[in-house]
Amino acid sequence: MAIGVSVIRFEELDPEFKRKVMEIPGADKLTYCFQCGTCTAACPIGRRVSDFRPRLIARMAILGLKKPLLDSDLLWLCAGCYACQERCPQQVHPTDVIAALRSLAVREGNVHPSLKMKTELIAKSGRLYEITEFENMMREDMGLPPVAEVKVDEIREIMRVVGLDKLLKIELEGGQ
Amino acid sequence: MSRYALFLGCTIPARLNSYDLSSRRVAEALGIELVDLEGAGCCGTPDMESLDHTMAAAMAAWNLSLAEEQGLDIVVLCNGCHEVLRKYNVMLKQDSKLLKEVNEILSKVGREYEGTVEVKHYVKVLYDDIGPDKIRQMLKKPFKGLRAAVHYGCHMLRPSELIQFDDPENPHILDDLVNATGAVSVDYPDKLECCGAPILAVNEELSNSIAKYKVQIARKYADVMITACPFCFMQYEGCQVTGWEGEQLPVLHYPQLLGLALGMEFEELGINENRIDASKILEFL
Numbered sequence: 371m372a373i374g375v376s377v378i379r380f381e382e383l384d385p386e387f388k389r390k391v392m393e394i395p396g397a398d399k400l401t402y403c404f405q406c407g408t409c410t411a412a413c414p415i416g417r418r419v420s421d422f423r424p425r426l427i428a429r430m431a432i433l434g435l436k437k438p439l440l441d442s443d444l445l446w447l448c449a450g451c452y453a454c455q456e457r458c459p460q461q462v463h464p465t466d467v468i469a470a471l472r473s474l475a476v477r478e479g480n481v482h483p484s485l486k487m488k489t490e491l492i493a494k495s496g497r498l499y500e501i502t503e504f505e506n507m508m509r510e511d512m513g514l515p516p517v518a519e520v521k522v523d524e525i526r527e528i529m530r531v532v533g534l535d536k537l538l539k540i541e542l543e544g545g546q
Numbered sequence: 547m548s549r550y551a552l553f554l555g556c557t558i559p560a561r562l563n564s565y566d567l568s569s570r571r572v573a574e575a576l577g578i579e580l581v582d583l584e585g586a587g588c589c590g591t592p593d594m595e596s597l598d599h600t601m602a603a604a605m606a607a608w609n610l611s612l613a614e615e616q617g618l619d620i621v622v623l624c625n626g627c628h629e630v631l632r633k634y635n636v637m638l639k640q641d642s643k644l645l646k647e648v649n650e651i652l653s654k655v656g657r658e659y660e661g662t663v664e665v666k667h668y669v670k671v672l673y674d675d676i677g678p679d680k681i682r683q684m685l686k687k688p689f690k691g692l693r694a695a696v697h698y699g700c701h702m703l704r705p706s707e708l709i710q711f712d713d714p715e716n717p718h719i720l721d722d723l724v725n726a727t728g729a730v731s732v733d734y735p736d737k738l739e740c741c742g743a744p745i746l747a748v749n750e751e752l753s754n755s756i757a758k759y760k761v762q763i764a765r766k767y768a769d770v771m772i773t774a775c776p777f778c779f780m781q782y783e784g785c786q787v788t789g790w791e792g793e794q795l796p797v798l799h800y801p802q803l804l805g806l807a808l809g810m811e812f813e814e815l816g817i818n819e820n821r822i823d824a825s826k827i828l829e830f831l
Contacts, residue, residue, distance in 0.1 A: 395644070396595075415752070418752060447749060448745075449744040452705045455704065456706060469595050473596055482747075484748060485596060489597065496587030496588060497587055498556035517582075520585065520587035520588075521612075522587060524585075528655060532598060532651060
């Protein structure tokens with residue numbers, strides 16, 4: 371499960387990789403990282419999973435260790451809590467860097483199944499959980515108004531225009 | 547009277563009507579009008595940017611455009627919706643290139659976002675529009691001696707650079723609102739740490755252990771835990787249901803706490819729907 375590599379082979383490094391990461395909004399200051407480790411110290415996941423270290427992730431991204439990074443399951447463990455981002459003295463935005471790396475991993479076909487599932491659910495009903503007559507009856511019993519209907523066809527169309535269906539290789543239900 | 551479009555999100559109407567109910571009852575009592583936002587769906591979730599940044603921005607802008615059409619600012623109850631809608635709203639307002647790119651996408655569904663909407667957390671609306679002092683004057687049954695462990699939740703505060711809710715390291719807004727009910731917000735170690743919810747679908751055991759750790763600390767200092775996010779609430783209740791040892795710590799949505807101090811009953815605030823029995827809180831009224 372370890373994300374790191376014990377031996378770094380220069381021929382395996384992709385010097386252009388950091389540029390690809392930095393093109394993604396939020397991740398543009400990746401190379402400001404001076405490896406202080408404040409991010410790892412602030413990380414509630416790193417405290418519990420020793421292999422998960424935002425500092426290491428930043429270093430690997432800068433070095434261009436593209437494959438071990440983008441193939442790793444550990445990328446999906448980040449809780450997105452932004453504790454590292456608040457405390458980074460270099461404004462590297464480690465949380466945004468990890469989100470950027472995830473989006474590059476998705477383009478390589480490594481997407482956590484839960485993210486794919488969430489997208490399919492949103493495409494289906496416009497929400498993570500479908501609201502049926504049953505839920506609205508429960509709400510009525512409590513004196514709550516029914517949940518307003520989602521314009522889900524518009525969400526599906528936006529997903530199509532952006533190309534989320536092709537990216538995740540999913541079918542978007544309904545619509546055109 | 548202040549008036550807002552209520553952005554419910556996904557989790558609250560499916561799982562936590564108690565939070566919806568208590569928020570509406572308290573808003574009514576305080577003179578805040580909440581209008582259900584027609585047509586809106588999921589905010590995109592904080593995960594959407596891990597798939598595609600443009601998609602996340604477009605989804606947020608689409609939801610924002612629905613409120614813009616109604617001429618209303620948005621109030622959110624969920625920290626996830628708060629992070630996404632507030633963050634992208636700021637980005638869209640600051641970055642005309644992003645706004646243009648997103649509007650080209652929205653034009654395919656006949657929409658446009660001009661950038662006139664504000665997004666506020668329910669807690670912030672209570673703080674800004676009513677305020678702790680006025681709340682204190684409205685109490686019918688102030689709490690006496692109730693120790694409350696406040697959990698802000700990550701996405702109420704962070705990323706502060708864009709969200710600008712409160713001081714991200716020493717926030718006071720929710721503490722002040724809790725103190726206004728007569729309860730005492732206590733300090734406790736790792737108060738600002740994550741509840742573990744975002745990784746629930748990635749590693750359930752780890753997610754659960756993070757929530758447990760927080761409740762185990764909080765119960766040493768407090769009689770009740772206070773949240774203002776459906777995910778944090780479900781984490782703290784859920785981790786106490788199976789494999790929990792010792793006394794349980796009741797968890798309340800902030801408007802449930804405030805509602806009690808305003809003189810409302812358990813059922814009116816949906817507290818009877820909470821999974822951890824909160825009846826011992828009545829002893830402090």
